Amino acid sequence: MSEESVIAQMERLAEQARTAARATAMANTDQKNRALINAAQFIRKRAEHILAINAAEISKARARGKGAAFLDRMSLNEQRIESIATALEEIARLADPVGASIKKWVRPNGLEIERVRTPIGVIAIIYESRPNVTVDAAAIAVKAGNAVILRGGSECIKTSKALFDCFHEALGVAGLPDGAAQFVETPDRAAVGALLSGLGGRIDLLIPRGGKSLVARVQAEARVPVLSHLDGNCHVYVDRDADPQKALEITVNSKMRRTGVCGAAETLLIDQAVVDKLWPAIASALREAGCELRGDAALYALDPQVALASDEDFHTEYLAPILSVAVVAGVAGAIAHIATFSSSHTESIVTENAETAKRFLAEVDSAIVMHNASTQFADGGEFGLGAEIGIATGRLHARGPAGVEELTTYKNIVRGSGQVRP
Amino acid sequence: MSEESVIAQMERLAEQARTAARATAMANTDQKNRALINAAQFIRKRAEHILAINAAEISKARARGKGAAFLDRMSLNEQRIESIATALEEIARLADPVGASIKKWVRPNGLEIERVRTPIGVIAIIYESRPNVTVDAAAIAVKAGNAVILRGGSECIKTSKALFDCFHEALGVAGLPDGAAQFVETPDRAAVGALLSGLGGRIDLLIPRGGKSLVARVQAEARVPVLSHLDGNCHVYVDRDADPQKALEITVNSKMRRTGVCGAAETLLIDQAVVDKLWPAIASALREAGCELRGDAALYALDPQVALASDEDFHTEYLAPILSVAVVAGVAGAIAHIATFSSSHTESIVTENAETAKRFLAEVDSAIVMHNASTQFADGGEFGLGAEIGIATGRLHARGPAGVEELTTYKNIVRGSGQVRP
Numbered sequence: 001m002s003e004e005s006v007i008a009q010m011e012r013l014a015e016q017a018r019t020a021a022r023a024t025a026m027a028n029t030d031q032k033n034r035a036l037i038n039a040a041q042f043i044r045k046r047a048e049h050i051l052a053i054n055a056a057e058i059s060k061a062r063a064r065g066k067g068a069a070f071l072d073r074m075s076l077n078e079q080r081i082e083s084i085a086t087a088l089e090e091i092a093r094l095a096d097p098v099g100a101s102i103k104k105w106v107r108p109n110g111l112e113i114e115r116v117r118t119p120i121g122v123i124a125i126i127y128e129s130r131p132n133v134t135v136d137a138a139a140i141a142v143k144a145g146n147a148v149i150l151r152g153g154s155e156c157i158k159t160s161k162a163l164f165d166c167f168h169e170a171l172g173v174a175g176l177p178d179g180a181a182q183f184v185e186t187p188d189r190a191a192v193g194a195l196l197s198g199l200g201g202r203i204d205l206l207i208p209r210g211g212k213s214l215v216a217r218v219q220a221e222a223r224v225p226v227l228s229h230l231d232g233n234c235h236v237y238v239d240r241d242a243d244p245q246k247a248l249e250i251t252v253n254s255k256m257r258r259t260g261v262c263g264a265a266e267t268l269l270i271d272q273a274v275v276d277k278l279w280p281a282i283a284s285a286l287r288e289a290g291c292e293l294r295g296d297a298a299l300y301a302l303d304p305q306v307a308l309a310s311d312e313d314f315h316t317e318y319l320a321p322i323l324s325v326a327v328v329a330g331v332a333g334a335i336a337h338i339a340t341f342s343s344s345h346t347e348s349i350v351t352e353n354a355e356t357a358k359r360f361l362a363e364v365d366s367a368i369v370m371h372n373a374s375t376q377f378a379d380g381g382e383f384g385l386g387a388e389i390g391i392a393t394g395r396l397h398a399r400g401p402a403g404v405e406e407l408t409t410y411k412n413i414v415r416g417s418g419q420v421r422p
Numbered sequence: 423m424s425e426e427s428v429i430a431q432m433e434r435l436a437e438q439a440r441t442a443a444r445a446t447a448m449a450n451t452d453q454k455n456r457a458l459i460n461a462a463q464f465i466r467k468r469a470e471h472i473l474a475i476n477a478a479e480i481s482k483a484r485a486r487g488k489g490a491a492f493l494d495r496m497s498l499n500e501q502r503i504e505s506i507a508t509a510l511e512e513i514a515r516l517a518d519p520v521g522a523s524i525k526k527w528v529r530p531n532g533l534e535i536e537r538v539r540t541p542i543g544v545i546a547i548i549y550e551s552r553p554n555v556t557v558d559a560a561a562i563a564v565k566a567g568n569a570v571i572l573r574g575g576s577e578c579i580k581t582s583k584a585l586f587d588c589f590h591e592a593l594g595v596a597g598l599p600d601g602a603a604q605f606v607e608t609p610d611r612a613a614v615g616a617l618l619s620g621l622g623g624r625i626d627l628l629i630p631r632g633g634k635s636l637v638a639r640v641q642a643e644a645r646v647p648v649l650s651h652l653d654g655n656c657h658v659y660v661d662r663d664a665d666p667q668k669a670l671e672i673t674v675n676s677k678m679r680r681t682g683v684c685g686a687a688e689t690l691l692i693d694q695a696v697v698d699k700l701w702p703a704i705a706s707a708l709r710e711a712g713c714e715l716r717g718d719a720a721l722y723a724l725d726p727q728v729a730l731a732s733d734e735d736f737h738t739e740y741l742a743p744i745l746s747v748a749v750v751a752g753v754a755g756a757i758a759h760i761a762t763f764s765s766s767h768t769e770s771i772v773t774e775n776a777e778t779a780k781r782f783l784a785e786v787d788s789a790i791v792m793h794n795a796s797t798q799f800a801d802g803g804e805f806g807l808g809a810e811i812g813i814a815t816g817r818l819h820a821r822g823p824a825g826v827e828e829l830t831t832y833k834n835i836v837r838g839s840g841q842v843r844p
Contacts, residue, residue: 414793
């Protein structure tokens with residue numbers, strides 16, 4: 001297809017979304033929940049069909065030389081199909097944020113002012129070859145009353161489309177408009193460019209879900225707001241007043257529970273006042289768990305077994321069993337290190353000193369700041385949001401885990417009895 | 423100055439703001455309030471000096487052929503100086519939003535999660551030749567703990583700088599960092615382009631204050647979030663169940679109280695069921711107040727005194743004593759007209775029917791929706807925000823009047839007792 005016709009097609013699609021967004025915003029909770037529950041049923045019923053399409057796409061991707069991790073991400077099986085369906089049912093059970101009152105006050109002239117949650121409008125989700133995102137992201141967006149445009153990775157676009165068809169059909173059965181969820185079928189990359197342009201103001205929000213290169217492209221080129229994070233370069237700081245056992249457990253869990261998640265710690269900061277005392281046990285626990293250690297000059301001098309970390313190390317989100325470690329001058333040193341190197345995702349302090357914790361929580365300006373807890377709790381499910389569309393490290397609208405509530409905005413309702421302004 | 427050196431200069435300035443933003447975010451309420459109160463004193467003390475600079479700039483602008491409205495906007499006098507000082511004292515009295523708890527919950531594993539307001543960071547304010555904006559906007563931004571960069575219109579840049587100097591000196595006396603407020607002295611337009619680029623991620627938010635061409639340029643070219651509204655094409659809808667007296671008073675006040683403000687009504691929608699009955703009195707009151715009337719075909723047929731409105735009229739924010747009027751098929755017709763023509767600023771329904779009002783307030787998706795109240799209440803002061811930086815019609819972060827609270831974001835604080843994730 002020519003680039004021009006791709007753009008024309010995307011404009012049509014966005015215009016349909018814009019129109020559908022009004023009806024989707026007005027849909028009642030029952031209608032939306034019914035759509036999600038039905039979608040789960042349709043997906044279960046067509047599991048065999050979906051798995052056959054997926055198997056064909058996996059073969060092709062394998063033939064093209066895609067690696068094991070890539071193939072695993074795009075692969076479905078009966079169990080994964082069931083978790084997709086279950087996730088839909090869980091999102092159906094979440095409270096409907098639309099229409100919820102945020103705050104309400106009365107002016108001296110009798111005007112009642114209320115801020116009420118409303119959907120954002122049209123949300124475009126750009127993701128890689130992970131078919132489950134199709135349904136999961138669409139369901140969260142629609143539950144919050146938004147119209148959604150989905151653009152998935154080309155390697156499993158047919159699997160995603162088969163899942164999407166179940167979702168879309170369920171929307172129709174529940175009486176939601178056709179344009180409430182749309183799927184971009186062309187693998188043409190011009191379609192992504194068109195979404196990033198905002199299509200003449202028809203897209204209100206972009207959500208990239210995937211690896212760093214996708215997120216970086218969206219952040220760099222988007223002309224509309226983006227909800228995303230590029231890096232999760234998370235820190236654990238072990239303070240002089242840390243409980244040694246908590247310090248050890250939180251450090252090991254933050255780094256090693258799962259190393260590939262954005263909430264995994266990438267750097268450990270240790271207070272110079274206790275490094276001699278605490279490092280040996282922490283180091284041996286980390287090594288035992290299979291973690292490679294790279295220390296700054298101070299740690300390197302102290303422990304002949306650590307490699308020497310570069311500045312680059314402290315900027316790196318390894319997403320692997322590697323930890324960079326720096327010795328810092330107390331909480332002030334930790335705050336300064338984080339201000340320089342952090343990606344503003346999640347940082348945790350381990351200390352029994354309430355004053356020190358207070359200072360860290362106040363002065364570290366990341367989306368999530370923690371006291372005596374593992375950074376691996378940086379997750380919408382762990383926050384109790386029920387389902388998350390991602391974690392945002394931007395500064396406006398929403399920070400940290402974003403769920404259905406974060407996919408809404410608000411309007412101001414003013415109720416009077418005939419007031420005019422003097 | 424060469425464009426390159428302007429950009430280099432702006433980068434330095436933005437870097438200073440970035441650094442200062444951390445300290446400004448940590449400043450306590452007393453420090454910030456002291457700065458604002460002192461600034462008011464400095465401005466009063468130097469009134470004569472400021473007025474002399476202003477007089478020279480007015481002469482120059484007049485010689486360059488600037489019109490009366492332009493000259494009025496840039497003019498200061500003793501009374502205006504006093505209101506600038508008073509506004510500073512009012513902003514000082516507002517509650518400090520930084521650190522306020524938005525919500526708090528406890529997870530089954532004992533983790534306490536709290537969302538707490540934090541400053542946005544570095545805010546750039548781009549405005550026209552209205553020297554009062556210098557101090558007003560800077561004060562709101564700093565009260566919310568942000569570092570601010572000001573770029574005012576070139577015709578009164580010296581007046582603005584003289585006011586800025588008072589503000590800046592007061593910040594210093596209160597112990598706030600030098601970079602907490604900065605003023606762009608070069609009249610070079612490349613400086614605006616540099617701000618719009620975001621200066622390498624150093625600017626978090628842009629706020630344009632001024633006419634449509636300025637706002638349009640910022641919205642079109644900005645690579646960072648913008649808080650603004652382009653148009654205030656506000657509607658009043660008079661329903662079949664309207665109280666005739668309220669309909670008349672609210673229409674006349676919405677249009678004519680002040681025609682140049684963004685909350686002024688530009689279009690009246692009348693239910694076809696009552697147009698025969700209500701139009702004559704409303705029309706005569708509007709004409710008496712000096713308003714020109716332009717009706718759609720239905721009204722044109724009914725009233726030989728109205729001019730025929732074009733589609734263009736219904737898209738126009740007149741900011742003048744002109745009103746376009748359309749006859750609509752009940753509340754559904756009004757909602758449809760608004761969806762087509764509104765700029766999503768403010769719309770009001772006049773009706774005694776609670777169900778009809780409920781539908782209008784739910785389905786009209788503007789930043790402000792009103793029932794039985796004049797659209798001229800679309801104002802931060804009238805909302806009780808104390809001071810406003812502007813009215814936002816974008817969909818993310820803040821909608822409607824934005825005050826100090828809307829110039830904050832939040833972070834998530836997680837308090838544990840050693841929890842690790844299973």
